[in-house]
Amino acid sequence: MIAGGRADAGGLNPLTLLTGAVVVVALTLLVDAWQFSAAVLAAVLVPALVLSGRHRRILAAAAAILLPTLLSIALINVFFYPEGREVLLAAGPVRITAEGTWFAVAMAFRLCVFVLAFLIFSFTVRAEHLTAALVARRWNPKAVYVLSAALRLAPDIASRAGDISAAQQARGLVIRGGAVSRGRALLMLLVPLVVGLLSDVDERARALEARGLGLPGPRTSLTEAPDSPAQRRFRRSALLLLLLFAVLWIGWRWLR
């Protein structure tokens, strides 16, 4: 689910994108109302999705995450919601309650906001830019390395898995359409895949150390993450406003 980004986020700094995602998610959590989540989806995330230019991939990934999760939320909360009083339908031990249904709806909207915000961020951010932005903020170089390696893990694994699978089939492993056959093939792939990834680790660790990963002192980066005074102002004020809103909102709820 993590993308080794090449998309161009239209000159946006990765931290601007991240700030946007954090604000959206935090507000949704704070307000905790399905109407608000739905409004955020419609007014912020759907336009962002369209603007990203990668809506197909993002929607495919979102579907893969959301469909099973939403289904289980629906099953658990609609049918088995112990606090529910207003029974809409009852059959034996199963009671569909109004409270349970509304809870499921609220959860579903909230989850959609989380997943979409995260996916839009990770599919539009350029890994190189994120690394540069973190380096500029003097993050620990090893932590930055781990993060950027993770952002590129999926393509690497996919290409290795393809090679190994081709080699296994070339020696007589027949993979048919059925789930059992595919499942078996996947299991046979795992061990060599992990061994292969690990066998490179030692070599890579040496190469990285030789190139100064462990050296003390500040880092620089060749690639510059795009940024502007306006974006910096946006990040600062958005986080400030979020904090202010959180204090006021929690205070008001507490007073009520």
Next chain:
Amino acid sequence: MISLDCAGFTYHGAVQPALGRVRIQAAAGSATAVVGGAGSGKTTAARLLAGHLTGAGRLVGALRLDGAELRFDGGADDPSLDFARWSEVVGFVGQRPRAQLSGVKDTVADELAYALENRGVPRERMVVQVRHTAELLGIAELLPKSPLQLSGGELQKTVIAASVIAGPRVLVLDEPMSGLDAEARKSLAQLLDVLLGEGLALVVAEQGLQGYAPRAAQVAVLDGGKLVLEGSWREVAASDRLARLPVNGNPYAELARQAAGLGGVGAGGARAAGPEAAALEAAALPLTESEALRFFAGLRPAAGVRVRPVRAAAPGLAGSVPAHDGPAATLRGVTFRYPPPASAWTGRVRRRSEPAAGRPALDGVCLDIPRGRRTAVIGANGAGKTTLLRHLNGLAVPQEGTVDVGGLRTAGHPVGELARCVGYLFQDADSQLFQRTVQREVEFGLRSQGASKAEAAERAAAALERCGLGAVAGEHPFELSFSDRRLVALASILAAGPDVLALDEPTVALDKAGLSLLAGLMREEAAAGRAVVMVTHDLDFAVAQCDDLVLLRDGRLADRGPVLDVVQRLFPAGEQPPEGLTAPLLWKLAEQLDLQPAALTSEAFLAALRSS
């Protein structure tokens, strides 16, 4: 500048020492080649110099760098090598360049900059330095490319550039040329020359004498962990002792030795006649093309006499299979295009030698692969050679046209099913090996094709024996040398006894012993009526060991036929060879000696020479 003075090095957990008494040194601005066959200890020596192994085993000896000495007695109070500081001065490029990429950079420029970034070099200076290094090493046009999309040669150069950019004064390289075609080798050698010119000391470990060794000031030959031969390249290449080592030697010297052995040459009897005679002979041995011309011209009874074309046809192969058997594989109008290269998002990265988008990788190819013959598919990089091979076992399925193998149409049959008739050797053996032991690796194919455990074990053992790997059946494939790993992959497909052997660059990374083993196996398989198809850049091997040549150009079938016919058409006397191809060494030599039309095997060459 740097030296390793080793009295013995044993890996932890190993009984036998990997390295015995060995002394290797390199001075600033000069190169030392460390040459040896599989398991000779050259990689161990290279890694010791690079500071990789002092914690991995017990070293008795000394490492010297710039006058400072680290002395090891193999005891507990040995000094510890500060790898970070050592690698500031000594750079290393290993056998698997891809594993040496940082893995976190999207372009070659960023990859190059990585070592500078870690040293906090300001951006403006970094930009200048990256450009300067790239221009110096001739890779400026690669800077915007993704490291995942580079060809083998480009990747090797990128990794070298990335490791020298921070200014080490020694560079150790382990088999930098293996897997590269002639063009890429030449251009890599030029890059290494530039580094020498910049004053670096180079240590280059290699399988043979014809890679970078001719340009090295000093050549050290290792065998069984010991230094067995040392001297200038000329001294080593002409040495009698070299001929008995599993090292790919100098082809001209080998041919001259063969000529001497066959008689008719004055030096013939001198070989066993004591050191002086041997030295005389060694000094006379030709090592370059021009020397070879002089040498062999001097051997001719009468210059200017033309002889009939001679080529020792693969003895007893043609005709050993009934004609009505028909071809083992048939391609009809095969056209294939790779999907457009996607970004790193999908993981589908453009394969190294795929042509640019737009042009089909294969374009209307019609071809029969005959049984009982060895066919070599040749052509420049990106001509479609590997793509053609991948069609034989269904790894690629034609978008237009058909491929039939063993009576099955590849479209509509899974690769695993076609594997019964086609054994496929991948170019990158490491992605082909995936089991815990060599024995299990070879059994895998047999088991997936339904052989019982006992039968699989028996056939696997036989295949390993044929490939000379009987002794390492219990080891992990990744513990073996590069050359042996390729032979394991070869054994794994031989074990199943398929009708068609499809071999992608089988000669790459093989040492001398491996090459002659491969040639013998190809001969046996063809004699048994199987079709052997190999894709290769090694035209010398192809013309000596194959019966037919297939030439691809830009995805189209440009020529095909018996080896001698195709070579005659491709390399007519006095004309430039087609782009991306180099005329076979013997052919060139014979042509210049006016043995016209010339011979393709050393036996035929010498026969022609004697009868001329």
